[in-house]
Amino acid sequence: MNALRSLAAASVLLAVGAAQAATVEIKELNNGPGGTFVYDPGIVRINVGDVVKFIATDPNHSVTSIRGGIPGTAAGFASRRSVDYGLEFTVPGIYAYECTSHRSxxxxxxxxxxxxxxxxxxxxxxxxxxxxxxxxxxxxVAQIAR
Ligand SMILES: [Cu+2]
Structure with missing residues (x-):
């Protein structure tokens, strides 16, 4: 009986944990903290299962994963321009992304x-x-390495 009760308690904890997945917002800006044509913040750290929402604060930007710059088992992604774009990250690792219009x-x-x-x-x-x-x-990258 005690074991059953513990199992039930553990299940409740797991359910609460799953519900705590966070949403982190990244703004697409013509002018921001790092200069012109930036994502703000340019680097974010999230937990597995969290959602990143890219906000099209300024128009004509987009988000595309960079080939070779994401975990090997993760799917690439690409948003349309000028729209908010949400994405859940389920594979651990580093994801590099760019605005295809403003990579240069x-x-x-x-x-x-x-x-x-x-x-x-x-x-x-x-x-x-x-x-x-x-x-x-x-x-x-230097911010990761330190
Ligand atoms: Cu852009």
Whole structure:
């Protein structure tokens, strides 16, 4: 009987835990803390199962995962331009993403899920083909590494 009661209590705790998944907002901005054409914040840390909501605060931006810059078993993603876009992250690791319209202007960001940085080396090796994008990515990666 005690064991059954404990099991029931554990189930309730699990249910409460699942309900606590957070939603984190990232704004798409023409002008922000990191300069022009930025995601704010440019780097976020979330738990597995949390949702990131990209807010189209300024128009003409979008969010697309960068090939080679997400965990190997995770699906890539891409939003349309100028619309809010929500996404649940269920696979731990680092996710690098960009605004395809403004990659050359350095509009990139990072999401770290479940405190898992096992694909850090792959993210560090990314070449976005644009100096400003690579500079911003390097600066974001430096925030993970320290
Ligand atoms: Cu953009």
């Amino acid at each position: 202007l350095g509009m990139v960001g990072l999401i770290i899920v479940g405190n898992d940085t096992s694909n850090l080396a792959a993210v560090q090796k990314l070449d976005l083909g644009a100096q400003l994008a690579n500079q911003r990515l390097t600066a974001l």
